[in-house]
Amino acid sequence: MLGGKLLRVLPRCLGKLSSPQSVTPFLVTSQQTVTSKHNSRSVHTTTGSWDLEEESIFTGDHEQLRNSLKKIIDTEINPFVDAWEDQYSFPAHTVFKTLGKSGFLGVTKPTEYGGLGLDYSYSVAVAEELGSIRCGGIPMAIGVQTDMATPALARFGSHELKEQFLQPSISGDMVACLGVSETGAGSDVASIQTTAKSDGDDLIINGGKMWTTNGMQADWMCCLAITEDGPSHSNKSLICVPMDTPGVVRSKKIEKIGMNCSDTAQIFFEDVRVPKSFVIGEMGKGFTYQMLQFQEERLFGAAGTVKPLEIAIGATIEYTRERKIFGKSILDNQVVHFRLAELQTEIEALRSLLYRATGLYIKGHDVTNLASMCKLKAGRLGREVCDACLQYWGGMGYTKETIISRYFRDFRLLSIGGGADEVMLSIISKYMGTLPRIHPKK
Secondary structure, X not given: OOOHHHHHHOHHHHOOOOOHHHOOOOOOOOOEEEOOOOOOOOEEEOOOOOOHHHOOOOOHHHHHHHHXXXXXXXXXXXXXXXXXXXHOOOOHXXXXXXHHHOOOOOOOOOHHHOOOOOOHHHHHHHHHHHOOOOOOHHHHHHHHHHHHOOXXXXXXXXXXXXXXXXXXXXXXXXXXXXXXXXXXXXXXXXXXXXXXXXXXXXXXXXXXXXEEEOOOOOOEEEEEEXXXXXXXXXXXXXXXXXXXXXXXXXXXXXXXXXXXXXXXXXXXXXXXXXXXXXXOOOOOEHHHHHHHHHHHHHXXXXXXXXXXXXXXXXXXXXXXXXXXXXXXXXXXXXXHHHHHHHHHHHHHHHHHHHHHHHHHHOOOOOOHHHHHXXXXXXXXXXXXXXXXXXXXXXXXXXXXXXXXXXXXXXXXXXXXXXXXXXXHHHHHHHHHXXXXXXXXXX
């Protein structure tokens, strides 16, 4: 159970929920209730019969957090998702403020800045529950705020920076974005070209960022830029850049094949002046800080995949059970129910890998290898599950009115963003000692 200090903080997030002792046991691997557009009947897919407390990293406190978040999703987000998808945008400030008031944007952040001060297993629980949002774009945008743009600031930033940027990000009064990828440097972070040159007490930033989630609505950016001469792994810094600073140009909103309601921007910096005090932690440590941020980003991405994939399988079971062809339901064909059984097994393998990585991470271990495996497996499985399920929906699966077609479009990104599959494989190979060494040219 949580300590007294944390229990004084949690009520903002948990509201009037009952005490942990009175909570109905929750099945994490559990019963997923799915309501599809095609049919409003609930579908239950049971993959285990154990209680939450029997899981390796979750307790009743995690359940209370998830239940509280689920209420917000059901009332404040899911009823509007279809409209936001059609508009290719969601009101980030409104949604984030709702989540911020309930504590969900600072679950692991320090209490002195409005966070809940909990360990990372609670962030994983939140990420999993965000998967019940009926699209991929909004959970991704929230993940940028909580697990991609702010971890380094919370860990290494000065008190003044945390007051100016972290605290309002936790409360939902500011929307954050992460500026790492560029047109010529996506997964190859060391190759970025944006510079921040010293000018007295200031830095002058020039360059640009690409594929910036939340970029059109963001109030500030956690920006990686070259700040000094030297090797590519030690010449960069992470800088807090207010997006209303003169010279910041939101060039265009990028149209995508999925993640429709999450805005993605191309950003240019034209002689953008910020004080050196806006540098997070030590100058020149930005690459290292960003690599640390990637651990949480990749675990968050994997955690946010589990529930949507189970929803996809549950919705497919519902549809194929009702759809008759050649005198029997599609589900009755062995090739269908065996394939769905295989895919459910793969989801359970992903969940176990995720929980192992999380358990080690909260104990202070470097889980770069396992986080990379989680990210790789989640991306590959997102493609495999959505593709297989869409096939069993037939023509209906190819229409925009089904949840499976949305997931098919949205979760294709997971094998690209946050480090492509090939980068994950390179990291894993490095830890295995099988990655070829690049010999310097003579």
